[in-house]
Amino acid sequence: MSGITTCHTTSQYTIPAATRQGKWFLIFLLVLFYSFPSEVVGQEPADVPPVYKWIGGKDLALVKPTIKLIPFSVTVNSKDIIIAVATDPQGNVYNLSFGGGVSKYNSNGNLIKTGFIPSSALESPLDMAIDEEGYIYIADFFAGGTTYTDNGKIRIFDSLGNPLPERTIFTSYFRPMGIDVDEENIYVAEYNDGKKGPESNPSSRIEIYKKTERIPRATTSQVEIPYRIAVDSKQNIFVSQTGNNNPEVLIFNSTLTTRTILSNIESPGSVVVDDFDFLHVVDYHDKVNFNDFIAYENLDYNAILSLYNKIKEGISHNVFSIKIFNKDNILVKTLRDNNSNEFNIEFPIDLTFNGCDRMYTINVNTTNDLGLDFDLEIYKRTPSFDQEKPVITCPANIEETLTVYQNSVAVNFANPTVTDNCSFTVTQTKGDPSGSQFSVGTHVIEFTATDTSGNKNTCSFTIKIDPAEEEPDTEDPVLTCPSNITRNVDPGTCGAVVTYTTPTATDNSGNASVTLKEGIVSGGTFPVGTTTVTYEAVDAAGNRDECSFTVTVKDNEKPTITCSADITVTAPIIC
Structure with a gap:
């Protein structure tokens, strides 16, 4: 269960207060448990069944027959049929088609290059895998020659799409149908239809090659028309096969010496194991045999029409699905549309994962003119594979x-x-x-x-x-004195009280003290005559400056003289 669990009660019984508190606490715990992903409550992300949310899709190709009535003929642009999808270590997505080679897209499904691996480099490819170093492995086949030794082949390309012919693996007259890789090995599902080689009886086999060798290290023929193969981190091998009218998924150990059958599968298509070892199996539920689809390019009109009708009917009844199995091969989830378009799963062909949180599927829908519309569907996976911090x-x-x-x-x-x-x-x-x-x-x-x-x-x-490093201050302050002053004496005095503006100083340090060095302070009484007033400014570094001005007091007041009273003298008479 996911999401929030809601409880409804209709009982009229009044619960005692203490009991009510315990009840609501229990409900709170239940809601808390079911409201968060399992990993929050202690489960490792790798053990949590994945949840997928569809986040977008891209149109890829439309394949439909062209019918000519006179003379009657049917042609199909089968080269555009997309049969495999894979991702590289950088998260880019690659599509393989019957005749269009390999096209490259970014992680959002936007086209980077059509013909990244051109069709001319391939013959009749059926499957593709990409390893952790970005090498591309393609199952290819060409029926010709007299020895048949080089009919089937695993072609290998580097991350730039350049072929590496010296590493090509030849599977003789067996056609490689499906391929997967891990860090050490290449796993190949092969089939011989008895028509293109020295062996006239149809036969099948699974082979495992070391990446550094071109001779199989393990082989088994305990399969019947296998068409897809996958391997998990423990080298358990999963093979989907047509069987004897009994399609199924087989499980082998790493040496191909034991075999079991996966349950809960009706008609398998692609099998893919994700980075957490959850097995994803496309199931067509007995509506379509996947082997018929990958033989689409060789079908006649009646076979194409029959296959088209089966696909269309299956889509209309929502029977096609992707089934998810855990590490114990137990079915834990089934993805299908259920008329909700929640997953955009109509007729899935193949799927792959990046190393982060994306699943990509090649999905097909039908059109009214016998067409098959191929899309790339993109899903967000929770929990993410990526547990690595940047x-x-x-x-x-x-x-x-x-x-x-x-x-x-x-x-x-x-x-x-x-x-x-x-x-x-x-x-x-x-x-x-x-x-x-x-x-x-x-x-x-x-x-x-x-x-x-x-x-x-x-x-x-x-x-x-x-802070700034201190440098010696050699710059003198600048001291500015007022202009010279001339005043008359104050009445009745021999001097004058003179007020002047005290000189001011500026300095690069922002501070300098100003003191009177000579003369009389402002507001003092200056005597008659000229008095020189000198001020000095000194900064913190001892740099100094001085300025002077004069104060001249003039005596412009006349003296006051007071004469004595007139004197009368009588002169004596001298005889």
Whole structure:
């Protein structure tokens, strides 16, 4: 069960308070348990049955017969039929068609290159696999020659699509039908129809090759018309086969010495094992034999019409599905549309996974003119395969020193470098952005990388801003005195009270003391005559400056003279 479990009660019985509290606590625990993915409550992500959400699709090809009545003939653009899909380590998606070669798409399904591996490099391919190094393996076949030794072949291409003929594996007159690879081996499902080689009796086999060798290390013929093969991390091998009118999925051990049958399968198509060892099997539920579909290019009109009708009827009844089995080969989930278009599963041909959280399927729908419409469907898988944190590396620590009288400085820094097996985003989660002004002190800059699966990693570095280094101050202050002053004496005095503006000083340090060195302070009484006033400015470094001005007091007041009273003198008479 997934989602939130809701409880409804219709009882009128009043529950005692203490009991009610216990009940609601229990309900809370149940809701909590069912509201979160299983891994939250202790289950490992690799053990959780996957949940898929369809997130988009891309049109690939439309295949339909062209009918000519006179003379009657039917032609089909069967070269456009897409029969296999695979992904590389970078998450790019590759489609293999009967006659169009291999086309390359990005992880969102956007076309990168048509004919990444051109059709001219192939003959009659049926399946494709890509290993962890990006090498592409294609099951190919051409019936010709007299020895038949090189009819069947596994062609190998590098990650750029260049052929590697020296590594080609020949399967003689057996046609390779299905292929899978792991770190060590190549697994091939092969079939001989008895018509294209020295052996006239139809026969089938499974072969395992080491990647470094071209001779099989293990072989079994305990199969009957196998057409798809898959291997899990323990080298258990899964083979879907037509059988004797009894389609089934066989399970072999790594040496092909034991065989069992997978239950709950009616008519299998592709078999694919994901990175958590969940087996995905396309099941056509007895409506279609997959072997008929991959022989589509050789069918006549009646066979094409019959196959088309079977596919159309199966789609209309929603019988085609993808069945998911856990590591114990127990069916845990079935994906089908159920008329909801929730999964866009009409007639699935093949499927694959990237290393993150995507499943890709080649899906077919029918058109009204006997056409088959091929699409690439994209799904988000939960939980993700990706449990790996991004690797994020920040730039080195930065140290800057302010210049004299500078309070802050602009600092630019590079973004971190990030690598991850999946797509990611990078955000700055601490500190001011590049180009900001940074003041004295240590500033922490942090970045966080988050991949599409939610895995996070952080890195940080520091920006240290040191104060300006002190330099010897040899610059004198600048002292400015007022202009010379001339005043008359104050009435009745021999001087004058003179007020003047005290000189001011400027200095590169921003501070200088000003003192009276000579003369009389402002507001003092200056005597008649000229008095020189000198001020001195001194900064913290002892640099000094002085200025002078004069204060001249003029005596413009006349003296006051007071004469005595007139004197009368009587002169004596002298005889």
